Amino acid sequence: MTELREKIRRLDHLYYLEAKPEVSDLEYDRLLEQLRQLEIEHPHLASADSPTQRIGDAPVPHLVQVPHAVPMLSIDNTYSREELKAYFDRTEKALGGPTEWVMEYKIDGVAASIRYENGTLAVALTRGNGQVGDDITHNVRTIRDLPLRLLGNDPPAVLEVRGEVYMTNADLADLNLRQSEAGSEAYKNTRNVTAGTIRLLDPAIAAQRNLKFFCHGVGETDGLNVQDHIGFLRAVRKWGIPPTPEVQLLKNSADALKAVAVLEEAMPDLPFEVDGIVFKVNRFDQRDELGIRSKSPRWLIAYKFERYEATTVLESISVQVGKTGTITPVAHLQPVEIAETTVSRASLHNADEIERLDVREGDVVVVEKAGKIIPKVVRVEKHERKQELPPFEFPTHCPECGTELVRDEGGVYIRCPSPTCPAQLRQRLIYFGSRPGMEIDGLGEEFVDLLMGRDVVSSYADLYRLTVDQIAKLHWLKPRKGKDGTLIDVQVGNKNAENLIAGIEASRSRGLARVLSSISIRHVGPRVAQLITRQYPTLAKLRSASAADLAAIHEIGDAIANSLYEFLHSDYGAAVLDALDDANVDLTQPNTDPEQGEGPLAGKTLVVTGTLAHYKRDEIKSLIEKLGGRAASTVSKNTDFVVAGEKAGSKLAKAEKLGVTVLTEEEFKALLEREG
Known part of the structure; x- marks a missing residue:
C-alpha cells in the first residue's frame, strides 16, 4: 500500500506539474482502484493523505x-x-x-x-x-x-x-x-x-x-x-x-x-x-x-487591466498567411459592442488553441478585451450548441499558394514554407513600407494591392525600379465619397505617383540595419539588426560571419543567429539582398554606435515628449541614436535632457520635479549645432 501510494503520487506529479504522463489513464485508474480495495480490506492501514482520499466521505455541516x-x-x-x-x-x-x-x-x-x-x-x-x-x-x-x-x-x-x-x-x-x-x-x-x-x-x-x-x-x-x-x-x-x-x-x-x-x-x-x-x-x-x-x-x-467581455456568435473561421508564413486562424463574429468598440473579428492564434477551446463555426462564444490587448475568444458556451457542429479542419496546404504546411519543430505554429507565396509577399511589402520598416510614405495596403494586382511589383527591389509615369497611369477602384460605398475607377495620377516615388527614393539610404529588420527575417527586428550591424556593418562582412560568430554577439543567441544565417545563405535570402544591392539600396551601416562613445550626444540619455513641429517621434529618436545618444521612454534622475513639444504632460512635470534640463525643439537643434 505504501509503494502504491508513492507510485501514484509520482504519477500525479509527472502528469500535473511536468506534463509528462508516464502511464495511460486506464493503467492509472487500475492502480488507484487496487489501492482503494487494499484500504477497504485493511482499514487499520488506511492513511488520510492517501491519493484515494481526494473526496471526503460526507459533506461538512458548515464552514468553520x-x-x-x-x-x-x-x-x-x-x-x-x-x-x-x-x-x-x-x-x-x-x-x-x-x-x-x-x-x-x-x-x-x-x-x-x-x-x-x-x-x-x-x-x-x-x-x-x-x-x-x-x-x-x-x-x-x-x-x-x-x-x-x-x-x-x-x-x-x-x-x-x-x-x-x-x-x-x-x-x-x-x-x-x-x-x-x-x-x-x-x-x-x-x-x-x-x-x-x-x-x-x-x-x-x-x-x-x-x-x-x-x-x-x-x-x-x-x-x-x-x-x-x-x-x-x-x-x-x-x-x-x-x-x-x-x-x-x-x-x-x-x-x-x-x-x-x-x-x-x-x-x-x-x-x-x-x-x-x-x-x-x-x-x-x-x-x-x-x-x-x-x-x-x-x-x-x-x-x-480593465477587462470587458461579451457573448456573440462565431459565424465562420478563416486563416491568414503572415509575413513569415505563419497560418493564423481568425474568428469572424456577429458584431458585438465591447468597451465602446464594435468587434467583429478575433484571433484564434493557432491550431492548438482551436482544439483546446473546441470552437466550431456556429458556436456561441465569449469574447474578451483586456486593456489594449486585441479581442480574444475566451471560451465556447457549449451548452448553447443546439445541434451537432462539425469540428474545424485546419488546412494542410497553404490557402494562397498550395504549398504543404509545416509545423515549427517543438512549437505550436504552422507555416507555409514557400518564400514566394503571394500572401506572404503582400504582408512583407506592407511591413517593408511601414514606419517600423523602411518608412516609405504612401506605400500602404491599398498601393501594395494595386502594384501586386497589376503585376508591377513582385519583390522589394521592384519598388526601386518604379517610375512616376508607370504608377501615374494605373487605375484602382475606390469608394465614392459621401455615397453608399459604391466603387469607382480612379487613376492614380502624377501627384500620388510623385509622392510614392519620393518616399521610395528616401528609403534607399536607411542603412543595412533598417533593411535587415524590414525584410521579415524571423527573429530579426530593429534591436537585433542594430546589434548585428555594429559588429558587421557591411553585407560582405555579414555574409562572411558564421552562425557561431553571430550567436557570440551579446543578446543574440543561437535561435536568432541560426535564423539570420540560414536566410543569408538561402537562395531566396541571397537573391533578395543581391537585388536590393543592384537597385542601389544602401547595404552598409554607419558606425554610430552609442556604446562606442562617438557622436555629439554620446553618453547622453534623452526623453522626447509632446507634439513636435519639425520631427516625427520616430525620426527624432532615430536621430538621437545616430548621434550617439540613448532615446529613453521614461524620465528619471539619470535623464540628461527632455525634449518637449506642445501638450507635454506628465513626463515634463516629472522632469521639472527632478531638475532635468528641458529643451524646446529649437534648443535641441541649437545643442546639436554647439556640439558640432
Missing part, C-alpha cells in the same frame, strides 16, 4: 472560521505604467538602489492558504478578512494537482503556501454543458464558479468541477531554507505543489518595465483567466526591510 497563523494581506493595485514606474522608483530608493524583481501573472481565481504539517496537508483556508478565513480543507483535498502529502523526504515541519484556486476556461465550458443538460443555469465566468465551488459543503460536487491551484506566496514556515522568491518557487515545485507559471526574474525595475509586454503578448494563449501582472521584490531580507502597511505589503504591487 479559523485564524491565519500569518495575516493574509491584500495587494495594492495600479492601472498605469506611470504609477507602476513611480512605485518602482519609491521602492528602489527605499532599498538604496536597483533590486531584483519577480514578475508573474495575477491569476483571476480565489485566494487560498494551504498548510502542510510534517509533509501532510493539514488545513486550507480562504483569505476571509485577512485575519480569519473559512476552512475549505474538504474541497481543497479534491484538487488533483495539489498533493495531499509533499514529495521527497525533506519537507519542512510547517509549510504554509498562499496561492490561487482557479478553473480553466475549457473546464467551465464543460461544466456549463453539464449544467444545461441537467436543466440548471450556466455560470458566467471562471472566478464566480470557483468562488462558489470552494465554499460548497459537499466535496463530491467540488471534485466534479476540476479546480486547480497555483502557488505564488508563503505564509508561516518552520524549516524552509530559502532566501528569495525564486528559490521558494523551485522548492515548492520539488515538493509537488504547482508554482505560478511563466515567472520572470528581472535584475532591476527598468528591465521589469520593459518586460511587461512579454507577459501581455502571451496572455491570449493562456488557458486560464488573468487580470493583471504582479511584481514582487525577490529577496526576503529586502521584503523584511520594506515591511507592510495596514492592509498590504510594501514589497509587491499588481499592475491590473
Whole structure:
C-alpha cells in the first residue's frame, strides 16, 4: 500500500506539474482502484493523505472560521505604467538602489492558504478578512494537482503556501454543458464558479468541477531554507505543489518595465483567466526591510487591466498567411459592442488553441478585451450548441499558394514554407513600407494591392525600379465619397505617383540595419539588426560571419543567429539582398554606435515628449541614436535632457520635479549645432 501510494503520487506529479504522463489513464485508474480495495480490506492501514482520499466521505455541516497563523494581506493595485514606474522608483530608493524583481501573472481565481504539517496537508483556508478565513480543507483535498502529502523526504515541519484556486476556461465550458443538460443555469465566468465551488459543503460536487491551484506566496514556515522568491518557487515545485507559471526574474525595475509586454503578448494563449501582472521584490531580507502597511505589503504591487467581455456568435473561421508564413486562424463574429468598440473579428492564434477551446463555426462564444490587448475568444458556451457542429479542419496546404504546411519543430505554429507565396509577399511589402520598416510614405495596403494586382511589383527591389509615369497611369477602384460605398475607377495620377516615388527614393539610404529588420527575417527586428550591424556593418562582412560568430554577439543567441544565417545563405535570402544591392539600396551601416562613445550626444540619455513641429517621434529618436545618444521612454534622475513639444504632460512635470534640463525643439537643434 505504501509503494502504491508513492507510485501514484509520482504519477500525479509527472502528469500535473511536468506534463509528462508516464502511464495511460486506464493503467492509472487500475492502480488507484487496487489501492482503494487494499484500504477497504485493511482499514487499520488506511492513511488520510492517501491519493484515494481526494473526496471526503460526507459533506461538512458548515464552514468553520479559523485564524491565519500569518495575516493574509491584500495587494495594492495600479492601472498605469506611470504609477507602476513611480512605485518602482519609491521602492528602489527605499532599498538604496536597483533590486531584483519577480514578475508573474495575477491569476483571476480565489485566494487560498494551504498548510502542510510534517509533509501532510493539514488545513486550507480562504483569505476571509485577512485575519480569519473559512476552512475549505474538504474541497481543497479534491484538487488533483495539489498533493495531499509533499514529495521527497525533506519537507519542512510547517509549510504554509498562499496561492490561487482557479478553473480553466475549457473546464467551465464543460461544466456549463453539464449544467444545461441537467436543466440548471450556466455560470458566467471562471472566478464566480470557483468562488462558489470552494465554499460548497459537499466535496463530491467540488471534485466534479476540476479546480486547480497555483502557488505564488508563503505564509508561516518552520524549516524552509530559502532566501528569495525564486528559490521558494523551485522548492515548492520539488515538493509537488504547482508554482505560478511563466515567472520572470528581472535584475532591476527598468528591465521589469520593459518586460511587461512579454507577459501581455502571451496572455491570449493562456488557458486560464488573468487580470493583471504582479511584481514582487525577490529577496526576503529586502521584503523584511520594506515591511507592510495596514492592509498590504510594501514589497509587491499588481499592475491590473480593465477587462470587458461579451457573448456573440462565431459565424465562420478563416486563416491568414503572415509575413513569415505563419497560418493564423481568425474568428469572424456577429458584431458585438465591447468597451465602446464594435468587434467583429478575433484571433484564434493557432491550431492548438482551436482544439483546446473546441470552437466550431456556429458556436456561441465569449469574447474578451483586456486593456489594449486585441479581442480574444475566451471560451465556447457549449451548452448553447443546439445541434451537432462539425469540428474545424485546419488546412494542410497553404490557402494562397498550395504549398504543404509545416509545423515549427517543438512549437505550436504552422507555416507555409514557400518564400514566394503571394500572401506572404503582400504582408512583407506592407511591413517593408511601414514606419517600423523602411518608412516609405504612401506605400500602404491599398498601393501594395494595386502594384501586386497589376503585376508591377513582385519583390522589394521592384519598388526601386518604379517610375512616376508607370504608377501615374494605373487605375484602382475606390469608394465614392459621401455615397453608399459604391466603387469607382480612379487613376492614380502624377501627384500620388510623385509622392510614392519620393518616399521610395528616401528609403534607399536607411542603412543595412533598417533593411535587415524590414525584410521579415524571423527573429530579426530593429534591436537585433542594430546589434548585428555594429559588429558587421557591411553585407560582405555579414555574409562572411558564421552562425557561431553571430550567436557570440551579446543578446543574440543561437535561435536568432541560426535564423539570420540560414536566410543569408538561402537562395531566396541571397537573391533578395543581391537585388536590393543592384537597385542601389544602401547595404552598409554607419558606425554610430552609442556604446562606442562617438557622436555629439554620446553618453547622453534623452526623453522626447509632446507634439513636435519639425520631427516625427520616430525620426527624432532615430536621430538621437545616430548621434550617439540613448532615446529613453521614461524620465528619471539619470535623464540628461527632455525634449518637449506642445501638450507635454506628465513626463515634463516629472522632469521639472527632478531638475532635468528641458529643451524646446529649437534648443535641441541649437545643442546639436554647439556640439558640432
